[in-house]
Amino acid sequence: MVKKILIVFAVLVVLGLGTGAGIYFTYLYPFMQKMKHTETISYDKQLTLVIGGGGNSGILVSDSAVLVIDTKIDEPSSQQLYNQVKQLAGSKPIIVVNTHIHTDHTFGNKLFKGQTIIAGGNYDKDIWSKEDGVESLPTVWVKDSLVVNIGDETVTILNLPFSAHTQSDVMVYLHNRKMLFGGDVILNHQSPILLSRYNADAYGYLNAFDLVEKRFDIAKVVPGHGPVGGIEVIDNYRAFFKDMKTASTADAATEKSLLDKYSDYTQIPLLMSPSAAENWFKSNPAK
Numbered sequence: 001m002v003k004k005i006l007i008v009f010a011v012l013v014v015l016g017l018g019t020g021a022g023i024y025f026t027y028l029y030p031f032m033q034k035m036k037h038t039e040t041i042s043y044d045k046q047l048t049l050v051i052g053g054g055g056n057s058g059i060l061v062s063d064s065a066v067l068v069i070d071t072k073i074d075e076p077s078s079q080q081l082y083n084q085v086k087q088l089a090g091s092k093p094i095i096v097v098n099t100h101i102h103t104d105h106t107f108g109n110k111l112f113k114g115q116t117i118i119a120g121g122n123y124d125k126d127i128w129s130k131e132d133g134v135e136s137l138p139t140v141w142v143k144d145s146l147v148v149n150i151g152d153e154t155v156t157i158l159n160l161p162f163s164a165h166t167q168s169d170v171m172v173y174l175h176n177r178k179m180l181f182g183g184d185v186i187l188n189h190q191s192p193i194l195l196s197r198y199n200a201d202a203y204g205y206l207n208a209f210d211l212v213e214k215r216f217d218i219a220k221v222v223p224g225h226g227p228v229g230g231i232e233v234i235d236n237y238r239a240f241f242k243d244m245k246t247a248s249t250a251d252a253a254t255e256k257s258l259l260d261k262y263s264d265y266t267q268i269p270l271l272m273s274p275s276a277a278e279n280w281f282k283s284n285p286a287k
Contacts, residue, residue: 038077040084041228046151047177050084053077054104055224058181060174061088062151068096069172069181069222071108078108085112095148097157098138099183099224100166101131101198109136118142120159120168142170152176160185160211164204165192165224171212178219180212188226188233190266191240191273194280202241202280209238226266240265244274248281 038053054073121143194200267273
């Protein structure tokens with residue numbers, strides 16, 4: 001659905017000619033091209049990270065099973081990821097975790113037919129089917145948290161107890177590696193998309209940062225989009241949301257300074273930008 005939203009937005013800005021075309025070629029086209037690029041990182045003998053091609057993904061291999069975190073956007077990214085997984089898994093069972101419902105993280109689900117697919121339990125089959133199609137439906141819905149063992153790694157699959165990017169965001173923590181997969185609640189150097197149709201809540205982001213830092217000992221962060229980093233990825237994103245909240249009630253000079261601070265973030269004006277996040281707080285000042 002994110003891809004559909006971007007395509008509709010592209011059509012609208014191009015139809016607007018002038019300024020619209022400028023937005024398309026300056027922001028939207030480079031963003032969509034960047035989403036197609038993938039980078040494979042062999043983190044260690046068991047863990048492979050596949051960055052880009054939609055949402056960032058992880059592949060954790062053990063002697064008994066393989067864990068896959070997010071299945072990419074449309075072809076060829078989803079097919080390439082599936083091919084990697086099958087080469088590593090062979091005949092072992094595969095467990096897929098979707099961090100949330102958006103198709104840049106779930107499109108490849110249909111390739112894993114017959115395997116376990118886990119998602120947040122604040123969605124249901126009807127919501128998911130309308131968004132992603134019946135062929136991409138999860139088989140397990142996690143309302144709170146689920147712990148699974150993949151070889152010698154203990155994995156916690158945590159469904160946030162409140163809305164943030166969507167109404168049911170999942171984070172995945174690898175205990176031995178002290179690594180958190182944050183889905184789109186944690187982005188690295190990229191502005192968020194805050195859409196009311198998914199119950200997006202900027203205060204939920206701030207609550208999520210506090211929750212995971214208290215619950216887990218985090219050394220590495222795999223964001224939903226952007227480069228892998230350390231705990232500073234969360235701290236920097238917390239600062240972004242706090243700054244946009246401050247900007248929403250600040251004088252003109254302070255507002256401009258805070259918006260300019262994040263001018264190098266990946267963004268699309270009106271849809272995915274510092275000013276869009278600021279406007280969300282302006283519309284939701286009470287919390």
